[in-house]
Amino acid sequence: MASIDNFQFAHEHRREVAWMSQNTNTLPMHPAVEAAIKTSVEDREYNLYPFKRGIFGLPEAIFADLGLDEADMLLTNGGIEGEYIATRALLKPGDEVLSTDPSFLPIHDQIAMASAKAVEVDIYRKPWVLTPESADEALTPATKMLLLIDPNNPLGSGCTRAQVRGLAEVARDHGLWLIDDITYRDFNPDHVLASEFYPERTLFSYSFSKGPGLAGMRVGAILGPPAGLKELKRYDTNVLGVNVIAQRAALAALESKKEWLPKVRRACESNQRTIQEAVGKVDGAFLPVYPSKANMFVIDLSAAGVNPDVVEERLLHDHLVHTRAGSYLSRKSGGKFLRVSFSVSAADCRRFVEAFPGVVEKLRA
Numbered sequence: 001m002a003s004i005d006n007f008q009f010a011h012e013h014r015r016e017v018a019w020m021s022q023n024t025n026t027l028p029m030h031p032a033v034e035a036a037i038k039t040s041v042e043d044r045e046y047n048l049y050p051f052k053r054g055i056f057g058l059p060e061a062i063f064a065d066l067g068l069d070e071a072d073m074l075l076t077n078g079g080i081e082g083e084y085i086a087t088r089a090l091l092k093p094g095d096e097v098l099s100t101d102p103s104f105l106p107i108h109d110q111i112a113m114a115s116a117k118a119v120e121v122d123i124y125r126k127p128w129v130l131t132p133e134s135a136d137e138a139l140t141p142a143t144k145m146l147l148l149i150d151p152n153n154p155l156g157s158g159c160t161r162a163q164v165r166g167l168a169e170v171a172r173d174h175g176l177w178l179i180d181d182i183t184y185r186d187f188n189p190d191h192v193l194a195s196e197f198y199p200e201r202t203l204f205s206y207s208f209s210k211g212p213g214l215a216g217m218r219v220g221a222i223l224g225p226p227a228g229l230k231e232l233k234r235y236d237t238n239v240l241g242v243n244v245i246a247q248r249a250a251l252a253a254l255e256s257k258k259e260w261l262p263k264v265r266r267a268c269e270s271n272q273r274t275i276q277e278a279v280g281k282v283d284g285a286f287l288p289v290y291p292s293k294a295n296m297f298v299i300d301l302s303a304a305g306v307n308p309d310v311v312e313e314r315l316l317h318d319h320l321v322h323t324r325a326g327s328y329l330s331r332k333s334g335g336k337f338l339r340v341s342f343s344v345s346a347a348d349c350r351r352f353v354e355a356f357p358g359v360v361e362k363l364r365a
Contacts, residue, residue, distance in 0.1 A: 010322045018348035021322040025213035025343040030260040036252035040245045050241035061254040072229035075242040079207030082222025089235045091116040096142040102330035124333040128157040132166025145177040151184040154329045154339040156292030168197035184294035186211030212253035217246035271342035271349040278353035295343040302336040305364040319355035
């Protein structure tokens with residue numbers, strides 16, 4: 001069964017499914033965020049177009065969250081729209097963007113929309129991240145941009161400070177734009193922003209979908225130096241602003257972040273330990289990256305004798321547990337792994353660990 005059909009089935013059974021497929025956060029939302037959504041609806045803010053720059057206080061809260069002083073931003077419909085705007089604005093036909101495999105391949109598709117090419121460095125091996133050395137080796141005269149997804153989706157690996165510095169230096173030495181996709185930053189207490197080392201040409205893809213659990217709201221931002229944002233604004237189609245209810249939720253999420261983030265991190269730490277124990281009991285299965293620096297990791301099934309696409313299907317249709325096969329995230333190694341998100345309730349996590357061993361055993365019998 002095709003993955004798109006799996007998603008149709010999952011949405012049809014949304015209230016019953018353990019949603020561990022899209023790295024979304026289904027943990028209870030902070031009351032302040034829910035209150036902000038309800039108040040916005042009660043005040044009928046949806047009758048008017050929102051202020052283009054953003055509701056008062058939201059841009060400033062995003063800058064404060066990242067510790068950025070001299071930057072500009074565009075609010076976007078989720079983080080990925082900002083990356084689309086950046087690739088369309090900064091790339092021309094024949095340009096190359098240095099990225100990885102595995103990666104969030106829809107961004108590579110956006111690069112292709114600009115008639116440019118994503119050069120995919122294989123990181124499905126230790127140390128499971130793009131290193132400065134491997135980046136430098138993959139450069140060509142056509143390279144114009146470096147895409148860093150840190151922490152990495154789907155591996156859950158995170159770059160060290162030295163690695164981020166090294167990648168920023170590679171970008172600077174070759175005059176590249178650096179897109180720092182920080183979608184999973186909230187889950188990594190040790191995360192380092194690339195702008196610390198290369199502020200003049202670093203752009204940030206910023207999302208509210210994961211940490212605060214606002215994926216369905218579709219709100220995010222693209223940030224960077226004013227000169228760079230001037231180029232991007234030529235391709236900004238959101239002339240009438242971003243969903244105002246989503247913006248209210250986003251601002252409330254930032255204002256209450258010190259209260260909800262520690263709880264989210266603790267839940268993720270507990271759940272991935274639970275999954276690790278279950279995976280350790282399945283012959284031929286292992287976790288390439290553990291512990292994860294994000295809210296997901298991959299389970300390698302290459303020695304288990306099963307197809308991850310079929311594992312995804314059977315977990316969903318037989319047990320109402322939705323995961324994601326690697327074919328969506330890797331052209332080279334997608335047939336080896338299953339991606340599992342764990343920013344879910346402990347009960348949903350238990351449903352996965354109870355179902356997973358039996359599914360694998362049945363498929364390889």
